[in-house]
Amino acid sequence: MASVTYSNVWKKFGDFVALNDLNLSIQDKEFLVLVGPSGCGKTTALRCLAGLEEITSGEVRIGDTVVNDVPPKDRDIAMVFQSYALYPHMTVFDNMAFGLKLRKVAKEEIKRRVEESAAILGIEKLLKRRPRELSGGQRQRVAVGRAIVREPKVFLFDEPLSNLDAKLRVQTRAEISKLHHRLQTTFIYVTHDQTEAMTMASRIAVMNKGILQQLDTPQKLYDFPANQFVAGFIGSPSMNFFPAKIRKDDGKLVVDAEAFSVAVPENRAGPYHAHVGKDVIFGIRPEDVHNPEFVPSGIHTAPVEAKVDVIELMGNEIFLYLLSGNNQYVARVDPRTRFSVDQKVQMAFNMDNFHIFDVAADPENPVAIR
């Protein structure tokens, strides 16, 4: 059990910057998920912690120990690989026992620990089999088992679910959460799947282009994304974005997105006064674009004209692909909605729940105005 700290960590592969001044503190017993698109540096961050990559500069600590120059085997970590990386010529038992044997743990102790871990994962009956005789889900469990027998200070997971089919993935997700609860150890988990991040993490670190974008609890990340990248990455379908300007109309603030304009409610206008006349990005999540017939009570809405482009029925909800001027966006509406394609409709934007990003602060990745 230990905390993990990255201080000013840089990792370069030639000219390519994989980690750009990463600062990240992971608390003891935390379930931290590193999430981001491929090439964002999340796996590099994990591999630097494991000791499989040397960092270019900075400091990585596990507990109070600086591990920059400590070889992987002495870092007291265990890692579950995306490909599982089971030793093909060994039985499940030997796969799990390998690390303990190398550490000269007594035979009876190895047997006890392997059997105990196997019981936790429900793979007792597979101990004599070889990896090629196992299904994908079973291999994944063995890979986790190989990690937990070692009783390490920190568990590292590198996209462990991406080779499983959708149903098994959901099931295993819950099992890994349970495992974390049971083992009470620090988990660091890398994934590109924001659903995995949202469902399992105590905190999520969103990364892009080697830079840590935001570190927070799943709910805070969802409700208060720090910038447009995080806003677009977390949530599915993604948040809708509209280039806009903030205007002052009769003393009230209005977001003007050319094809439509919506009034900012008084209670939320505060931070935006300083941005009147400036270029901003207006963001609203699909579930905050309502069919006016089924608007929940007690929210402030603003009407927006739109044309229905595509309708996707999901059973419990409907995704509408809408067009307002040149803007295409998605609404997640009540399943009772009866719209037809090409119909001109009026949608209701929930103005209690929108986001405005400052383009001037960073044109590449506009920053949330708070």
Place this chain on the structure above:
Amino acid sequence: MNRSRSRYLIYIPLVLVTIFYLIPLYVMLVTGFKSFDEISLQTMWSLPKSGLHFDNFIEALSKLAPYFKNSIIMVVPAAIISSILGSLNGYILSKWKFPGADLIFPAILFGMFIPYQSILIPLVQFMKSINLYGGVGGLILAHVIYGIPITTLTFRNYYATIPKELLEAARIDGADIMGIYFKIMLPISLPSFVVVLIWQFTSAWNDFLFAVVLTGSQSWPVTVALNNMAGSQIIAWNVQMAGSFLAALPTLLIYIFLGNYFLRGLMAGALKG
């Protein structure tokens, strides 16, 4: 319909080529079973008429027996040592790339393209200077070194297909560079060992040139002895052919019984486990 017909068409050239390649074997066998009187150029294609003369084989065997022993003493260590060295080279060159590895690998491969003949004189000089000239030891050394390029290539290509995560998992589990080799890589390289051992065994067994240059009459392998069995005046072709067959037998048997493993090993990299 069309497909099965074209399948038969494939067999025609295959059968023709097979027959063509079996002709020497046929002549070797029928001559080996003939009596000395039956042998002439006119009757070389015909089957033995006076029954099968197994005594030719017994005679040949008795003449060649000590040289068979020499061959085995030479071939077994030559094949094993060059396989192990190739495996180690392949492991390092594919998984622990050091600066310059990309220069060293082609340099090793270049050895494959050096003709035996062009290095004979320096080879003899070298063997003399290290006191290995004339015995089996020098021949073993020559075959080991000449085997390294092909064994290295085979193992490097096989190890290149092994995912790096496997080694990383082992590193985290606590294995070092040699621990990973002995506990992970070596046990899973059996298919490549089969290929390389068969290959090295065959090429060392069949070699004549190195053997005739490097060994003295006491340590001749069977190929050289066979050549010298033919007298200078009269050649007993029946005994000579029986001896040839015996000399070819070990490699023949290996391909008949291990051919499947050989092919499987060659394909091992291409197929996912």
